[in-house]
Amino acid sequence: MSTVSVRDVTVAFEAVQVFDGLSLDIDEGEFIVLLGPSGCGKSTLLNAIAGLLDVADGQIWINGKNVTWEEPKDRGIAMVFQSYALYPRMSVRENMSFGLKMAKTPKPEIEKRVNRAAELLQITPLLDRRPDQLSGGQRQRVAIGRALVRDAAVFLFDEPLSNLDAKLRNELRVEIKRLHARLGKTTMVYVTHDQIEAMTLADRIVVMKEQKIQQIGSPDEIYHRPANLFVAGFVGSPQMNFIMGRIENTGEGLSFLAGDRRLSLSGYQFATAPSAGQEVVLGVRPEHLEITGTGIWPGFTVDIVEPMGADTVIWCSDGLGSLQVRTTGSRKASPGESLTLQVDSTQVSLFAADTGERL
Amino acid sequence: MDTISIRAPSVPSSGAKVRRSVRTRLPAAFALLPTALVVLVVYIGCMLWTVRLSFTSSTLLPKLDWFGFTQYTRLFANDRFVTSAENIVIFGALFISGCLIIGFLLAVFIEQNVRGEGLFRTVFLYPYAMSFVVTGVAWQWFLNPGLGLQKLVRDMGFESFTFDWLVNQRMAIYTIVIAGLWHGSGLTMAIMLAGLRGIDKDLWKAAKIDGIPTWRVYTSVVLPLLRPMVVTATVLLATGVVKLYDLVVAMTLGGPGIATEVPAKFVMDHLFERNNIGLGTAAATIMLITVVSVLAPWVYTRYVRPQGRHA
Amino acid sequence: MNAAEPQGRRPRHLTAGRIGIYAFLITAALFFMLPLWIMVVTSLKPMEEIRLGNILALPAAMTFEAWTKAWSSACTGLECNGISVGFWNSVRILIPSVILSIIAGAINGYALSFWRVRGANVMFGILLLGAFIPYQVFLYPLVRIFSLTGIYNSLTCIVLVHVIFGLPTMTLLFRNYYAGLPIELFKAARIDGGGFWTIFLRVILPMSTPILVVATILQVTGIWNDFIFGLTFAGRENLPMTVQLNNIVNSTQGERAYNVDMAATMLAALVPLVVYFVSGRWFVRGIAAGAVKG
Numbered sequence: 001m002s003t004v005s006v007r008d009v010t011v012a013f014e015a016v017q018v019f020d021g022l023s024l025d026i027d028e029g030e031f032i033v034l035l036g037p038s039g040c041g042k043s044t045l046l047n048a049i050a051g052l053l054d055v056a057d058g059q060i061w062i063n064g065k066n067v068t069w070e071e072p073k074d075r076g077i078a079m080v081f082q083s084y085a086l087y088p089r090m091s092v093r094e095n096m097s098f099g100l101k102m103a104k105t106p107k108p109e110i111e112k113r114v115n116r117a118a119e120l121l122q123i124t125p126l127l128d129r130r131p132d133q134l135s136g137g138q139r140q141r142v143a144i145g146r147a148l149v150r151d152a153a154v155f156l157f158d159e160p161l162s163n164l165d166a167k168l169r170n171e172l173r174v175e176i177k178r179l180h181a182r183l184g185k186t187t188m189v190y191v192t193h194d195q196i197e198a199m200t201l202a203d204r205i206v207v208m209k210e211q212k213i214q215q216i217g218s219p220d221e222i223y224h225r226p227a228n229l230f231v232a233g234f235v236g237s238p239q240m241n242f243i244m245g246r247i248e249n250t251g252e253g254l255s256f257l258a259g260d261r262r263l264s265l266s267g268y269q270f271a272t273a274p275s276a277g278q279e280v281v282l283g284v285r286p287e288h289l290e291i292t293g294t295g296i297w298p299g300f301t302v303d304i305v306e307p308m309g310a311d312t313v314i315w316c317s318d319g320l321g322s323l324q325v326r327t328t329g330s331r332k333a334s335p336g337e338s339l340t341l342q343v344d345s346t347q348v349s350l351f352a353a354d355t356g357e358r359l
Numbered sequence: 360m361d362t363i364s365i366r367a368p369s370v371p372s373s374g375a376k377v378r379r380s381v382r383t384r385l386p387a388a389f390a391l392l393p394t395a396l397v398v399l400v401v402y403i404g405c406m407l408w409t410v411r412l413s414f415t416s417s418t419l420l421p422k423l424d425w426f427g428f429t430q431y432t433r434l435f436a437n438d439r440f441v442t443s444a445e446n447i448v449i450f451g452a453l454f455i456s457g458c459l460i461i462g463f464l465l466a467v468f469i470e471q472n473v474r475g476e477g478l479f480r481t482v483f484l485y486p487y488a489m490s491f492v493v494t495g496v497a498w499q500w501f502l503n504p505g506l507g508l509q510k511l512v513r514d515m516g517f518e519s520f521t522f523d524w525l526v527n528q529r530m531a532i533y534t535i536v537i538a539g540l541w542h543g544s545g546l547t548m549a550i551m552l553a554g555l556r557g558i559d560k561d562l563w564k565a566a567k568i569d570g571i572p573t574w575r576v577y578t579s580v581v582l583p584l585l586r587p588m589v590v591t592a593t594v595l596l597a598t599g600v601v602k603l604y605d606l607v608v609a610m611t612l613g614g615p616g617i618a619t620e621v622p623a624k625f626v627m628d629h630l631f632e633r634n635n636i637g638l639g640t641a642a643a644t645i646m647l648i649t650v651v652s653v654l655a656p657w658v659y660t661r662y663v664r665p666q667g668r669h670a
Numbered sequence: 671m672n673a674a675e676p677q678g679r680r681p682r683h684l685t686a687g688r689i690g691i692y693a694f695l696i697t698a699a700l701f702f703m704l705p706l707w708i709m710v711v712t713s714l715k716p717m718e719e720i721r722l723g724n725i726l727a728l729p730a731a732m733t734f735e736a737w738t739k740a741w742s743s744a745c746t747g748l749e750c751n752g753i754s755v756g757f758w759n760s761v762r763i764l765i766p767s768v769i770l771s772i773i774a775g776a777i778n779g780y781a782l783s784f785w786r787v788r789g790a791n792v793m794f795g796i797l798l799l800g801a802f803i804p805y806q807v808f809l810y811p812l813v814r815i816f817s818l819t820g821i822y823n824s825l826t827c828i829v830l831v832h833v834i835f836g837l838p839t840m841t842l843l844f845r846n847y848y849a850g851l852p853i854e855l856f857k858a859a860r861i862d863g864g865g866f867w868t869i870f871l872r873v874i875l876p877m878s879t880p881i882l883v884v885a886t887i888l889q890v891t892g893i894w895n896d897f898i899f900g901l902t903f904a905g906r907e908n909l910p911m912t913v914q915l916n917n918i919v920n921s922t923q924g925e926r927a928y929n930v931d932m933a934a935t936m937l938a939a940l941v942p943l944v945v946y947f948v949s950g951r952w953f954v955r956g957i958a959a960g961a962v963k964g
Binding site: 383384386387388390391393394395397398400401402403404405406408409412421461464465468469471473479480481482483484485486488489490491492493494496497498499500501506507508510511514541545549553594598601602604605608609612622623626627630631636639640642643644646647650654658 | 691692694695698699701702703704705706708709712720721723724725726774777778780781782785786787789790793796797799800801802803804805806807808809810811812814815834837841865866867891894895896897898902912913915916919920928931932935938939942943945946947950953954
């Protein structure tokens with residue numbers, strides 16, 4: 001059963017259409033991440049689900065109820081914001097209980113929920129402090145706590161970690177994942193532009209660009225079978241290598257040809273069948289290029305070596321183009337060195353050069 | 360200590376560096392010199408001079424004798440001055456609180472996504488662009504009982520309607536307040552509106568999700584956030600209160616009788632018309648002391664305390 | 671699909687709340703417009719019509735007579751040359767005062783935010799406090815000083831006074847603006863060998879357009895609207911428009927010519943009103959910049 005269902009929704013700002021007939025179904029207990037560059041419409045979609053934004057057309061269903069016209073507070077949702085949005089000059093306890101007080105929840109019940117949430121987030125010692133006495137990480141915990149006490153079926157996160165420094169971001173990311181596991185049946189919709197957050201947290205990722213959904217799929221699918229060039233380039237760091245070329249039929253099956261370099265596609269699972277001679281882009285993740293003496297692509301020269309500790313990224317070129325190769329940290333290389341690369345055709349992606357869609 | 364002496368190269372060259380930096384800064388010092396002179400002569404010198412004159416028996420011309428506190432005893436026995444002091448308290452309290460309340464309400468209402476927002480803003484703020492003389496003359500005309508508001512309402516059929524505050528000894532000061540509010544509320548609105556616009560949009564969203572009624576968000580969340588704006592506006596309005604002079608001169612000339620006299624006018628009259636420099640400067644000194652005692656806590660909270668607390 | 675099913679935009683209805691908001695705003699707007707309206711209609715009426723009352727009504731017989739009279743033949747005390755004299759006086763005071771006070775403020779602000787001069791911050795602090803001290807505290811000794819130097823009651827004198835009392839706001843305005851510019855810019859200019867004036871004229875001043883506009887708006891309205899300095903320092907020959915207006919309105923013998931008074935008032939309000947309507951948002955910015963002290 002889906003808890004959140006966005007049906008054919010159109011959003012318009014002053015006659016400028018942001019979405020046109022966008023649909024999305026989210027299952028109960030699922031962790032969905034909306035991923036995309038800024039301005040792609042991910043936050044707009046989240047605000048539309050929350051009811052902070054009027055939709056121009058379509059419906060929004062939450063928990064089997066059509067909430068298109070409902071006020072945000074009546075939708076059974078809770079939300080966490082990038083800027084924390086804690087009520088200033090109210091203690092942590094007051095921050096967490098303000099909404100419940102407004103909803104005329106009985107006092108003992110409020111107390112119970114606040115204490116439980118505080119314990120869950122380990123902020124009990126902070127309950128009597130004020131937001132301006134807290135660090136960024138603590139503030140965001142409080143903001144999550146404020147969302148928790150609402151006992152909502154759906155949690156909405158709007159870039160909750162973007163204001164934090166790298167270390168705290170990692171810590172809180174893990175904590176959010178743990179929280180999701182402990183809450184069990186709670187659905188989470190999480191907006192971010194950070195692909196690491198998306199990959200680590202999501203059950204399913206929705207990749208968006210220019211107000212359109214590019215691909216919906218598990219992190220594994222998104223990473224290994226990107227639906228188009230945009231998704232392939234946006235997810236993954238260092239970025240996927242793209243090589244322009246065309247398809248050729250050699251008689252023993254299809255192969256990819258770029259200059260005099262050739263790759264047999266016998267192991268490749270085509271989504272749509274290509275035609276011989278078609279212009280294509282070959283996408284290879286840096287870790288799927290292997291440096292061996294017996295590889296099929298000889299004649300690369302090392303340009304730059306970037307040691308990253310666990311891995312080393314080697315930039316190499318053959319005069320036509322340059323490729324990034326990710327190898328283990330123990331692999332030493334020096335600029336000018338000559339390399340031979342091995343490519344595994346089952347791990348690559350092929351895209352039509354004209355549409356950018358996966359083949 | 361050791362590391363510093365090791366790092367500094369040699370004595371002669373560091374001396375040359377100091378001399379060079381003085382030489383490059385010399386033009387800056389010269390550029391500030393005129394202002395420094397003004398500060399010394401006008402802002403400090405003239406102030407001290409005025410205070411000194413308040414202890415003399417100067418009348419038409421300044422004398423430098425010692426008259427003790429005689430001028431001050433005379434001042435507080437002077438009906439005109441006592442009325443002035445009372446008036447400025449009444450005006451100050453009503454003007455500041457009125458401007459803050461009206462300005463805040465206007466800002467809040469304008470912020471509700473209304474049509475013609477720009478037009479409303481323009482209308483509320485334009486009086487602030489006009490001089491106090493213009494303000495005074497305009498309100499004097501509108502409130503004069505003979506041909507103004509009172510006559511208008513009476514002609515509409517309410518024969519017994521009376522609105523003669525402008526010529527009423529007890530009420531005249533309130534007409535000055537009305538004119539002041541008309542002139543200054545827009546300023547408060549502009550400051551408050553800037554404050555409201557600066558509030559994190561996410562805060563509103565959070566409150567909406569929590570289901571907090573709009574009025575409650577304003578009182579519990581927004582108002583505390585606007586405190587710096589309220590302080591700024593109050594300080595600005597308060598300096599306006601102390602300087603209140605043109606408006607009174609243009610609107611009532613201190614009348615009827617001495618009903619709308621204010622301290623600034625008292626000083627001006629005694630210095631330049633009534634030839635009583637001693638008494639005038641004594642009144643000016645009292646104004647100075649009042650301002651400093653009001654200002655001191657504000658300067659303290661704003662500039663002294665924050666440095667002590669936040670690291 | 672079911673017709674009753676919620677879909678698309680929330681139905682909007684004009685709630686009591688919305689009506690209340692507009693009612694409040696419109697009432698307030700009427701209150702704020704009232705004096706201006708009355709000034710305009712009164713200035714266009716002949717005296718016979720004014721005597722009838724009906725202060726709000728449009729003129730039955732519209733005439734610009736009062737305006738011409740106010741401009742060229744209304745009496746300010748003994749002389750009857752209209753408020754045009756005051757207008758030109760104000761212009762003569764305004765132009766040098768605005769230019770000089772802005773130059774002073776810009777140089778001070780630049781020196782204060784980029785150059786460490788010993789004692790400069792103490793000076794600035796006193797200057798700022800001075801902005802809050804009532805003028806009455808300084809006026810009499812200033813009059814004596816100007817009398818001794820022989821420039822009392824002259825154009826030079828009033829311009830000087832405007833520059834002196836414009837210093838706190840102007841210095842603050844420019845100092846705050848320059849403090850917001852990246853210091854690296856100044857450091858780069860220093861490394862390139864720029865001196866005090868070169869950096870100011872070639873690097874800083876070209877970046878100052880917004881604050882120059884704000885300062886100009888602030889000073890033009892402020893100096894044009896000044897009453898007390900004009901009255902005290904300008905001398906009989908140079909009385910600014912505000913003082914002339916007050917003389918016209920409050921020293922008339924016999925029946926007051928309200929239409930002429932109001933026309934004169936409108937004329938005196940014209941310059942700041944034009945500045946206000948033309949500058950729009952800049953005016954608000956000016957207030958905000960002047961308001962954020964320190």
